[in-house]
Amino acid sequence: MKLVVTEKNDAAQQIARLLANAGKPKQDKVYDTPVYRFTVDGEEWVNIGLRGHILAPDFARELHYSKKEGWTAVTAEGEILPASLPDTLARPPYDTKRKPFLKDGVDIKGWKVPSLPYLIWAPIEKQPAEKGIIRALKNLAKKADSIVIATDFDREGELIGSDALRQMREVAPDTPVSRARYSAFTKPEIEHAFNNLVDLDQNLADAGESRQYIDLIWGAVLTRYLTMARFGGLGNVRSAGRVQTPTLAIVVEKERERNAFVPEDYWVLSGALAPKGSDDDGFKVTHATARFTDEQKANAAFDHVRDAKVATVTNVERKSRTNKPPVPFNTTSLQTAAAAEGIGPARTMRLAESLYMDGLISYPRVDNTVYPKSLDLKDVVKTLSAVPQYRPVCTDLLSKASLTATRGKQETTDHPPIYPTGAADPDKLEGPAWRLYNLIARRFLATLSEPSVTESTKFSFDVEGEPFSASGTVLVKPGFRAIYPYGMKKDEQLPALEVGDSCDVRKMDLEAKQTEPPARYSQGRLIAEMEKRGLGTKSTRASIIQRLYDVKYLKNDPCEPSQLGMAIIDALTKYAPHITSPDMTAVLESDMTRVAAGEDTQDDVVRHSRTLLSGMIDALIEHKDDLGDAIADAVTADAKVGVCPKCGRDLVMKTSAKNRSSFIGCMGWPDCDVTYPVPSRVKVIPIEGEQGVCPVCGAPRIKCQPFRSRAYEICVNPACETNREPDVKVGECPVCAAAGKHGDLIAHKSERTGKRFIRCENYDVCSVSYPLPQRGELHATGETCPDCGAPIVEVVTQRGPWRICVNMDCPGKEKKAAAKGRGTSRKTKGGSKGTAKSSSKSTSKSASKGGKRSSK
DNA sequence: GCAAGGTC
Numbered sequence: 001m002k003l004v005v006t007e008k009n010d011a012a013q014q015i016a017r018l019l020a021n022a023g024k025p026k027q028d029k030v031y032d033t034p035v036y037r038f039t040v041d042g043e044e045w046v047n048i049g050l051r052g053h054i055l056a057p058d059f060a061r062e063l064h065y066s067k068k069e070g071w072t073a074v075t076a077e078g079e080i081l082p083a084s085l086p087d088t089l090a091r092p093p094y095d096t097k098r099k100p101f102l103k104d105g106v107d108i109k110g111w112k113v114p115s116l117p118y119l120i121w122a123p124i125e126k127q128p129a130e131k132g133i134i135r136a137l138k139n140l141a142k143k144a145d146s147i148v149i150a151t152d153f154d155r156e157g158e159l160i161g162s163d164a165l166r167q168m169r170e171v172a173p174d175t176p177v178s179r180a181r182y183s184a185f186t187k188p189e190i191e192h193a194f195n196n197l198v199d200l201d202q203n204l205a206d207a208g209e210s211r212q213y214i215d216l217i218w219g220a221v222l223t224r225y226l227t228m229a230r231f232g233g234l235g236n237v238r239s240a241g242r243v244q245t246p247t248l249a250i251v252v253e254k255e256r257e258r259n260a261f262v263p264e265d266y267w268v269l270s271g272a273l274a275p276k277g278s279d280d281d282g283f284k285v286t287h288a289t290a291r292f293t294d295e296q297k298a299n300a301a302f303d304h305v306r307d308a309k310v311a312t313v314t315n316v317e318r319k320s321r322t323n324k325p326p327v328p329f330n331t332t333s334l335q336t337a338a339a340a341e342g343i344g345p346a347r348t349m350r351l352a353e354s355l356y357m358d359g360l361i362s363y364p365r366v367d368n369t370v371y372p373k374s375l376d377l378k379d380v381v382k383t384l385s386a387v388p389q390y391r392p393v394c395t396d397l398l399s400k401a402s403l404t405a406t407r408g409k410q411e412t413t414d415h416p417p418i419y420p421t422g423a424a425d426p427d428k429l430e431g432p433a434w435r436l437y438n439l440i441a442r443r444f445l446a447t448l449s450e451p452s453v454t455e456s457t458k459f460s461f462d463v464e465g466e467p468f469s470a471s472g473t474v475l476v477k478p479g480f481r482a483i484y485p486y487g488m489k490k491d492e493q494l495p496a497l498e499v500g501d502s503c504d505v506r507k508m509d510l511e512a513k514q515t516e517p518p519a520r521y522s523q524g525r526l527i528a529e530m531e532k533r534g535l536g537t538k539s540t541r542a543s544i545i546q547r548l549y550d551v552k553y554l555k556n557d558p559c560e561p562s563q564l565g566m567a568i569i570d571a572l573t574k575y576a577p578h579i580t581s582p583d584m585t586a587v588l589e590s591d592m593t594r595v596a597a598g599e600d601t602q603d604d605v606v607r608h609s610r611t612l613l614s615g616m617i618d619a620l621i622e623h624k625d626d627l628g629d630a631i632a633d634a635v636t637a638d639a640k641v642g643v644c645p646k647c648g649r650d651l652v653m654k655t656s657a658k659n660r661s662s663f664i665g666c667m668g669w670p671d672c673d674v675t676y677p678v679p680s681r682v683k684v685i686p687i688e689g690e691q692g693v694c695p696v697c698g699a700p701r702i703k704c705q706p707f708r709s710r711a712y713e714i715c716v717n718p719a720c721e722t723n724r725e726p727d728v729k730v731g732e733c734p735v736c737a738a739a740g741k742h743g744d745l746i747a748h749k750s751e752r753t754g755k756r757f758i759r760c761e762n763y764d765v766c767s768v769s770y771p772l773p774q775r776g777e778l779h780a781t782g783e784t785c786p787d788c789g790a791p792i793v794e795v796v797t798q799r800g801p802w803r804i805c806v807n808m809d810c811p812g813k814e815k816k817a818a819a820k821g822r823g824t825s826r827k828t829k830g831g832s833k834g835t836a837k838s839s840s841k842s843t844s845k846s847a848s849k850g851g852k853r854s855s856k
Numbered sequence: 857g858c859a860a861g862g863t864c
Binding site: 007008009010049050051052053054057058059130151152156157159160208211212214215216217218219220221222223224227234235236237239240241242243244353357365536537539540543544547 | 857858859860861862863864
């Protein structure tokens with residue numbers, strides 16, 4: 001039996017399909033891992049797909065951190081340093097007797113902390129990360145007569161293959177092993193690869209492993225340093241890494257530019273003209289000097305034209321422009337295009353993964369932007385014509401004798417560019433999933449379509465001796481724009497005018513303006529910038545940006561660094577500049593190339609990198625307290641929501657030690673006891689400037705962003721006049737009624753917590769109460785619930801009015817939930833955390849709504 | 857409670 005090991009399940013399946021020459025491959029499972037059995041010229045073959053890397057590098061066992069002991073470097077014997085270093089590693093070039101960082105073995109909240117200088121030189125081991133796959137792999141390797149490593153044809157692929165081989169060698173030490181190298185899933189390419197097997201390139205695998213080690217060493221050492229410099233509490237990691245830190249630096253650099261920006265005054269003289277005698281509002285004209293930097297000159301020009309009645313056309317320029325259709329999508333261009341449509345890169349990849357698994361799009365991690373010859377374009381168009389929105393364009397394309405597709409600059413042959421492989425039903429996909437599919441399908445059709453032609457017109461005018469101009473652009477031949485409207489500008493139509501025609505001057509205005517600072521990066525542009533600077537790969541960029549948000553270095557979209565993010569970059573730029581620059585990646589790349597070429601060894605390259613970091617650790621440790629203070633200040637600044645109306649100190653977001661809920665508290669505590677509640681399940685965004693102070697009570701106003709609904713602003717003080725709501729009678733108290741007395745049920749808003757709830761008017765003696773939705777206008781209906789007898793209230797929100805029985809335990813609710821839950825279970829599985837949470841409420845509705853909205 | 861790289 002011949003065993004073929006690929007990098008992923010998808011590849012195992014494709015290779016089986018292409019090589020089987022006696023019937024279709026049979027799918028089987030070995031310990032839950034899918035494998036494909038088939039025969040080639042009478043020989044039995046088995047294909048197994050790994051899941052990327054199956055081993056993960058980590059520090060030697062005694063240096064592992066555990067939940068119980070934290071980041072300890074303490075051995076079982078209480079010894080700080082591991083007993084011995086592997087011979088291949090040099091002894092650390094530092095004095096082990098010197099005072100270590102955060103004194104070894106000192107307890108910090110129960111954690112023992114290792115010496116960082118030592119961690120740099122700590123031995124690294126590779127541990128199994130995919131135990132199920134490894135078991136299946138070994139099981140098959142034992143039975144195999146020969147083994148072919150057929151992982152992806154790149155550095156990481158060679159490393160994944162080498163790791164797999166190491167595992168197999170434990171059970172099959174003598175089985176012959178070879179390597180298949182292919183770069184496209186086509187029959188000739190795969191057959192050629194398997195007829196011309198080579199040996200595994202250990203140098204290339206070593207190059208990949210050096211990358212793993214260097215990333216781990218720098219990442220772990222600097223992350224531990226930043227995290228321990230000022231302990232931020234559980235869950236507050238301050239991370240650093242070869243890719244994430246330079247990426248953060250890019251965003252911080254832009255913010256610095258913005259902060260250093262000095263706005264300049266300029267003036268714009270513009271007005272409206274209309275063809276003589278017409279009665280429309282006219283079109284916009286601007287003075288030939290688009291920006292006056294001299295106020296006097298602007299005023300002088302304005303004085304000439306402010307009372308003008310007539311403008312004369314002095315010149316007409318018409319230009320027609322052909323716009324080429326876009327090129328096929330690869331991962332990066334999909335991410336940037338989706339980001340422009342409001343789907344962030346990380347979410348795009350999650351959605352793309354699930355569209356791929358559902359057979360709706362091709363493999364989403366690809367650099368290629370040229371469709372392979374083997375892809376039957378017409379066939380894809382035929383498939384897409386099943387989607388009503390695309391049918392007219394598909395019919396049009398299918399009527400052509402042949403189809404020509406655009407080509408991008410990057411051409412690789414491992415996977416085709418991202419294209420639709422199935423027809424989606426807008427009603428069956430959730431909103432964002434449909435929007436992404438729609439983008440991909442339309443992009444595909446656009447790459448096969450004609451160019452679009454726009455015609456732009458520029459009129460020049462004379463108004464009382466001052467030169468003015470107007471321009472407009474009109475789409476005269478839609479071409480690909482008929483199917484691909486993304487990022488399209490609106491038509492600006494100008495009337496038909498010729499030289500010598502005159503127009504009525506409708507108005508003239510002089511506007512004082514200021515130059516704007518450079519714009520922040522959108523997530524899409526940040527992805528593009530990372531690619532430009534060689535940071536990360538198509539598969540990692542989205543998650544790295546997400547990570548920067550998760551550790552609170554970045555906030556908002558477009559990307560804005562937090563004070564914490566700026567402080568981290570500040571400190572690292574000073575004491576470990578290497579990690580903040582993309583150069584580290586560039587140097588690593590050239591090192592890898594030398595290792596792969598056999599001109600350098602893994603040990604040398606890793607040792608050199610360790611030495612470099614060693615040289616920085618002294619300065620870092622020396623300034624640990626400065627950095628700790630800077631981090632603490634930055635975190636406080638990030639948490640600030642306003643100023644205490646009582647004592648004038650900062651009010652910050654705090655977390656209750658008791659139940660981990662958030663509240664706003666004064667930094668002056670315990671001298672000042674001012675606290676305010678915060679609505680639960682919302683993201684709190686401080687409001688800067690005057691708008692952030694309540695004009696009525698002086699407490700801060702904040703913006704609350706609930707998950708997936710509209711943000712609102714409130715004063716944080718629940719007792720404030722602006723938060724007061726009149727009590728509403730919503731029914732009668734059943735308990736009091738049973739006892740023979742009368743009690744109204746009142747909807748009431750607490751002045752202490754700001755929470756709205758229903759209580760019996762006899763609340764001093766009667767404990768009947770019900771919770772209420774916290775947002776929306778409340779109305780009594782006078783009705784009671786048929787299932788439980790509790791009052792029914794009406795709540796009016798932005799989505800419209802809805803009615804609800806106020807009893808949380810009402811038996812009627814379970815019935816409804818069960819009925820709703822059934823139809824949507826499929827969606828909650830593949831989606832994000834967020835979609836899972838909101839499943840029962842909004843899935844069915846948002847799916848159909850989203851479909852209609854984006855089917856332009 | 858560490859990175860970045862694969863893939864799910």
